[in-house]
Amino acid sequence: MDPLAQALQAAARVAPPLGQPGVAPAQPVLLVGAGGRLGSALLAEALVAGRFASVAALVAAPLTSTVRGLQALTMDRWGAPGPLGATVALVAFERERFSNGRDDAFVMPHPAELPALARRLHAGGVRRLMVVLPHAGSMLPGALAAGFGSHAEAAVAALGFEQLVLVKPSQHASPAPVAGWLQRLARWWLSQLRWMVPQREQPLRSEVLARLAVQVARHLALAAPGTHVLSQAVLWQAAQDADGGGSRLMRWLARGRDGFDDSAQAAAAATHRARGEEAAPR
Numbered sequence: 477m478d479p480l481a482q483a484l485q486a487a488a489r490v491a492p493p494l495g496q497p498g499v500a501p502a503q504p505v506l507l508v509g510a511g512g513r514l515g516s517a518l519l520a521e522a523l524v525a526g527r528f529a530s531v532a533a534l535v536a537a538p539l540t541s542t543v544r545g546l547q548a549l550t551m552d553r554w555g556a557p558g559p560l561g562a563t564v565a566l567v568a569f570e571r572e573r574f575s576n577g578r579d580d581a582f583v584m585p586h587p588a589e590l591p592a593l594a595r596r597l598h599a600g601g602v603r604r605l606m607v608v609l610p611h612a613g614s615m616l617p618g619a620l621a622a623g624f625g626s627h628a629e630a631a632v633a634a635l636g637f638e639q640l641v642l643v644k645p646s647q648h649a650s651p652a653p654v655a656g657w658l659q660r661l662a663r664w665w666l667s668q669l670r671w672m673v674p675q676r677e678q679p680l681r682s683e684v685l686a687r688l689a690v691q692v693a694r695h696l697a698l699a700a701p702g703t704h705v706l707s708q709a710v711l712w713q714a715a716q717d718a719d720g721g722g723s724r725l726m727r728w729l730a731r732g733r734d735g736f737d738d739s740a741q742a743a744a745a746a747t748h749r750a751r752g753e754e755a756a757p758r
Contacts, residue, residue, distance in 0.1 A: 500697040504530040506549060506562035506602065508593060511579030512570040514608065517686035519546070522566070527694050532562060534583040551583070560600030566693055567593055568608040587628070594632040604696040606641040607632070608689055610679070633703040639696045643689055643706045646679045684715050691725050699729040 510519045510533040522531045523545050532547040539548055549560065569587050585593055590607065597605060607629075633640055680688075688711055710728055714721030 500695045502526065502529040502694070503564050503604075503697070504528060504562045505532070505564040505566065505693065506560055506597070507531070507533045507566050507568070508583060508597075509566075509568035509570065509585050509608075510534070511582035511584050512568075513682040514570045514610070514686065515568045515582065515584075517682040518566060518568055518608070518689060521686045521690040522693075524690075527690065528564070530561070532560075535581050536583045537581045539581050554596065558600070560597065560602065562600075562602055564604045564606075564693060564696060565597045565602045566606045566608065566689070567597075570610065590628045591631045594635055594637075598635045598637060603637060604639045604693075605632070605637045606643060606689065606693045606696070608643045608645070608685075610645050638701050639699045640703045641692060641696065641699075641706055642703070643692075643711075644708060645685050645711055646708045678712075680711060680715055685711065688714050688721050688725065691720075691722060692729065695726070695729060698726075700731065704728075704731070 505522055505528040507515070507519055507522060509515045519531075519533060522528055523543065525545070530547060531545055532549045534551070534554060535548045536551060539546075547561075554560070567585060567590070569585060569590075587609070594605060594607075609629075629642060689706075692706065706728070710724070714724045714728075717724055
């Protein structure tokens, strides 16, 4: 089904309860990176009635189709000082784009732009930020998957969002273009190695990942203040749960607030260990 049709259907649905006591009030949300398979799935999930007070997406061009409940945030407004009209923001980075030109209407950010995007969101009144950073699981050390994977992520954490969630799901590595038959054969042989990756490290379908991410985003106000890293391991476990992952994700949100390990401290410690540095004092 076309992603735009999915979004239209989603707007007509009503959000089910997350499955745990304590529901955060609906807040206005802004999506940056609403194109591509993952971005479209996030948009469809966000548009489900009752999940957010309003839904906006950053656009680079006027939308040719109207989706009920979707507000378009233009680049002119983005570039001008002032509030952005959202307290929650989701930023999704994705390499895969649709070939029908639909993505051209939405801003598709590059990971290198993360610090600048976060600064504008923070200045525009966003208090809670979720960043979806898919990675090739076999290429990212476990410590970095559970902590800051770059200086850019650490810089965003230092901006002072009330809650910052770095979502780090697995994705298949994007193959580089090759010309010769020998290189193509080698690429095919290497591609077979993905079948050796444990099931829990296999990428989730975009629709499943979006459902889990939006469940967390709409209840970020219930999380402890600070930086939290939502790893592939937690996402995979939540995707297997009979209740759709709601109970597990609510317990994950409670980390640091109700006696669980503080995920911000754990993320920083994991990053320092990966780089061979001494963990910073609490």
